[in-house]
Amino acid sequence: MNAGRYALHLAMVVFFPVSVVLLSPQVCSADATGNADPYSTPDKAKAHPGLYSASDGPKDVMTTDVRGTVDENGVSSLPENPTDRGAITWTIRGVTVTFEHRSPGWGCFYAVSGTRMIRRDGLRENSNKAVTWHSAFDNTKMPRIVLEINTLSRLDDYIGLGVTWTEVDVRLLDGEPNLTYTFQGLSTVGDGQIAAVDNDVHELSADAPVHTFQVTGTHPGLIGLSVTGTILPVTWASGEVVPPIALPSGDPTVNPTFPASAGPNDTNEIVFGAGDGPLSSAMLVCEAERVLKDLSKLRWEIEGDDRAEWYMNYMGDPRIGVGGNNFARYPSLPSNNEGFGLRTVVLTAPAIGPGQGTQLFELFYHRDATNHPDGQAGSPNWFHYWLQAHPDSKIEYVYVPLLGQLGTAGSWNYESPVDKQTILIGTAHPAAGRSYTVGKYRSGIDNFIATVVHEQRHRFQLSEFDAMLATSGTDSFRYGWSINHEVHNHWTFGPDGKWGEAGEDDDYNGVTDDAVPEPNDDWPPWELGYGDDIDLSHPNCRDWPATWTWPAEQYNSLHPIEGDAVQATDAAVNEHQYAPWDWGYPGKNHRTLNKWDGE
């Protein structure tokens, strides 16, 4: 949708000037009196030297059709949004007129009004028949306005035979109390059939924002206005010197300033593609509410992020975009989770003045795709990026329908070592629920981190359990604390400092006081447990050390090894604790805050 909107705007910017020319009857047709429009040909400059300089070509002339009766009795013609101001409005009473405007220099002015279109050389008129403008390039230059009076229709105040008149109001816009414009005379042009009555200088200020002048004559014609004064830096919106940003728009899901106002929207949540190569890119469509003729005057940058490449860039620097409509492309997924999340796109107009417009947007990855650039190949993106919120040096994703498991620790045996280090994460993630039904409820990334913490606790448990058993490297303790074995090895010496009865070959293997495991470890295993040997096991559970605290009552229904792990995890991880790290789609920052699955 954004791309389509962008294309539409691009087309409008490109084609609008052409359409205006074609649609405006004042450009190509004779005026209301039947006179040929003198501005419709290059000869116009010759015909009206007072309005044109040698540097001004006809193509710089704008003609806007504003025919229609306007505000017969009033002069109120403020733009719809006074703060979204230009400079001056012109209100024409009771006449049908055509505004013409030209810039004293090449494209020095853009006229703007409300949200309507911008002409090729910048003139624009609004529905209130007011012309506003701003200086986009050089705020010391002023526009010259040409009014084409088509009809002199105010006959109620007779001036003289064959002479009729009309009035034109020049009004300072609200919201510009500190601006002063001075009008230097109303120069007659053409053949003298029309004349402005007032040639004085008029200053418009907040106290006297309107000046009305009369135009008299025997035939419709043209009058020109020179406007001098100082145009302040263009103010597009209150407090800003650049146009507001139309796209991206809306509150991001995670709004650090106004968390309560954060909500779902589809205009500023950008998701990287789920494919590989170019199909993994992300596109940020940007659009200013108004565009300028000179694309280089508006600059786009993404704060603190130089990975985005702007389609139209400034002087070959892909990090700086130009123009009112543009898009930034992130070519591929970042390696790090920090490459996602909240970003700020900044719009500036350095040639116009200081200030900037900003808009937040968010970057996401497809949660279940596997196109992260490094890490474990084939693992899903959530595994790669969520893990960075709680790193572990020995962890692996496996295509097995399990949540988590510590290596092969559950398969402990006397004959071969087991893996007590590798945390295995399976396809049961992303998930939600309570660990063993007794733990805290957690979902998505928090559930994943909880699983990692759970397995890390198991790793810690076994490390501690193993440390209780001193081993020679070849004895029954070589693989650590036995698990799930009726004949366990949870023993230490008694006061005699010997295994079994001191000086006795308790297991009849020909070696006295040894702890060497037998091929058949069921019975009799060895000398352990005889004599004054001390059993390290908890009286209520063989595989739980007596010195370890029994898990709290809430976890009593579980094996203490699991109960302890669930308890430790509950103490360490809460629901949504890690949500700020989740930039998956779906995920806890996409669309709906803290919703782990779905939208």
Add this chain to the structure above:
Amino acid sequence: MRKATHIGQAIVAVAILVTVGHIQTVGEDLKSTEGAKGLMLSTRDERIKAVTALAGKYAAIEREVLGHLQGEVRKGTTNREYYSPLHCAILTVSVWRVVEAESILISIVDYHLDASSVPLFADVVSPQLYPAALALVELRVDSRRVVEAIKTAAGPDQVRILTWVLFRRSAANLAAKMLDDEAKRSIGRSKDNLLRAAATIDKGENLLQTEASK
């Protein structure tokens, strides 16, 4: 058929192998996708053959795992051990996305596992202890089908678990409306079940919590 049987057994065995230390790694899994390379062969006939082979392979496995599930359900649901044959059959139809298994899964939706039978050093969350219900969610069962199942549910536990499935398959507010609307058109036990579901669906994930575990 015999070959398919072996494949099905192998798939079911994957989960079981976890407990004995033979985890299938990502790398090993990727090797098994070599059959898909035929899709990129140069001639159309070769590609058709590759598609046909893969489709046939899937169909065979689908039939096999579905049959396996049917067989285990016939034996009963009393074995509540984690990685029991029935549990593994459920896991497999879920992994292979056997949509035809939905009816069977609905019939045993309240089948739950004994948490104490989970292998040591593993971690599970509550939905995993209701494997048939979780499989329905993973198969993306149609919400309307769940509502129909609620109408004919045999008891409060089935209603509760089916309500959880409905919660996971649709937004709670939409699900509640669906249940209310259906209740207006229903009578007797169906109506009671639907009203019970509508009244509890806002409990969300807590629906899987039994009184004992709260």
